[in-house]
Amino acid sequence: MDEMIEFLHKGPLAPLKKWGTKYSIWPTHLVTACCGVELAHAFASGYDGERLGVLNFGMARQTNCIVVEGAITRKMARALKITYEQMPDPKFVIVMGVCGIKGGLFWNGYNMVKPFEVVPVKYYAPGCPPTPESLLRCFRALQNEIDTGEPRNTIVYPTVREAVEEGKKKKRPKKVPPPPKYVASNPSVVVDVPREDGWPGGKEIVAKLSEVLGELGERITITGRNKVAVRVSRDNFVEAARKLLEAGLDHIKSVNVIDVPHEGKFIVEYVASSYLNPEFTPLLVTMISEIDRNDPVFPSLIDVWPAADYLERELHDLFGVWFEGNPWMGRKFLLAPDTPETPLRKDFKLQDDVYIGGE
Missing domain, CATH: 3.40.50.12280 (Rossmann fold)
Structure with a gap:
């Protein structure tokens, strides 16, 4: 008891x-x-x-x-x-x-x-x-x-066993079939796929962003209605962010890291928008850059958009990217102290499926 x-x-x-x-x-x-x-x-x-x-x-x-x-x-x-x-x-x-x-x-x-x-x-x-x-x-x-004072199950399922007569062949045990597994080559990961249809004002926005960023914007792509992706090199990322802030993109919506192990890189994304500028309020501008997966160091944007602080801490926990200039680096923020390191990296080993055969 x-x-x-x-x-x-x-x-x-x-x-x-x-x-x-x-x-x-x-x-x-x-x-x-x-x-x-x-x-x-x-x-x-x-x-x-x-x-x-x-x-x-x-x-x-x-x-x-x-x-x-x-x-x-x-x-x-x-x-x-x-x-x-x-x-x-x-x-x-x-x-x-x-x-x-x-x-x-x-x-x-x-x-x-x-x-x-x-x-x-x-x-x-x-x-x-x-x-x-x-x-x-x-x-x-x-x-x-x-x-x-005695614990009891509320439901007891009867165990039914088939009687096997002597001389008769026993049935083979039934097993749960494993899922089909296919081996395929890893595709290229492209995050700024062009989708220009259905947004009449898109070209004007691209022209304005090109003027704001100048040579810092390596490629500007319309990826959907009110969505624009801007490729920026790692070394020019902070300067490009400051120019977008001055143009009216006053806050950060999200920060994301995409793990591409077969290409040995991380893709880093910052999504910016505006609360105060009516022209940019419905717009989502995604700044994109790539870094070496074996040396994942990236400049922090907390001096440009302070809201990036929390998001950078999370991604440091989950992927191990070091955001240079963020004072929280080297400490766990989102995860419990005993959580495995960098659990969202694709080389993190998950528990395998276990299949049990039954009669």
């Missing part, structure tokens, strides 16, 4: 403790994904989970149960542990969904942690998504364990 249940079954007040705990389970819900919708469904008017003596609550220090809804990452694991430790005894954990059980579609992600590795889990509601009935079944199973 686990120590939480044992506590309820000891002492002269044991019947009162069991009765009070059984009908006052107040779970705090740790929502990380879409299972939160199913929890809401279970406690809405249709299923009315409160009729079972279970009431959702928002503060960890006044609850005695956690419902983990979805995937737990390395950074979220700390929040789960802190929440569990803040709860008074006796306390219990229920995990919803296949993401919480085994990672779900993120099963081989570099950042996944199974909840049972962080806190003791009592019951699981499997499925993607799990049904409201399965969650309420977990609460009923927990209440029965509080009452009796």
Whole structure:
């Protein structure tokens, strides 16, 4: 018997403790994904989970149960542990969904942690998504364990075995077929593919950007409606960014790194736009450059667009690109301290699929 249940079954007040705990389970819900919708469904008017003596609550220090809804990452694991430790005894954990059980579609992600590795889990509601009935079944199973002291499965599937008559040939075991795998040559990665149709004012914008950048813009391409890509060399990148800022592109939308291992390079992209200049407000200008994958050093643009700071920190974590001039380089920012280095590089080894044959 686990120590939480044992506590309820000891002492002269044991019947009162069991009765009070059984009908006052107040779970705090740790929502990380879409299972939160199913929890809401279970406690809405249709299923009315409160009729079972279970009431959702928002503060960890006044609850005695956690419902983990979805995937737990390395950074979220700390929040789960802190929440569990803040709860008074006796306390219990229920995990919803296949993401919480085994990672779900993120099963081989570099950042996944199974909840049972962080806190003791009592019951699981499997499925993607799990049904409201399965969650309420977990609460009923927990209440029965509080009452009796014995954990029991709520569903037991019978094992059916075919009797094989003597003299008859046994069937070969059926195996899950592996996915088809094809070997193909790596294509060239082109991020500024021309798409000029459907944007009447595009050529005027290109002409204006050409005038602003002069020889700094090696190639300017219309890649879609209100989208322009500008090729700039690494050495001229900061100067070109300053010229775009002076022209009215006053902020950065995003920063991106594309890993191209078969060409030995990273493609670095900064997407700029404008809040204040009406001419450029709908426009997205992507500045593009390439750097050596084995020496991924690139000039930081935080002195031009301060909003690039956060984004550069993320890409330093995920790809290992060193943004020269950004004071955060050399430290982890987005990822937990024990996360593997540069997990979004394409040479990062992911866990392989495992296929199990069955009869």
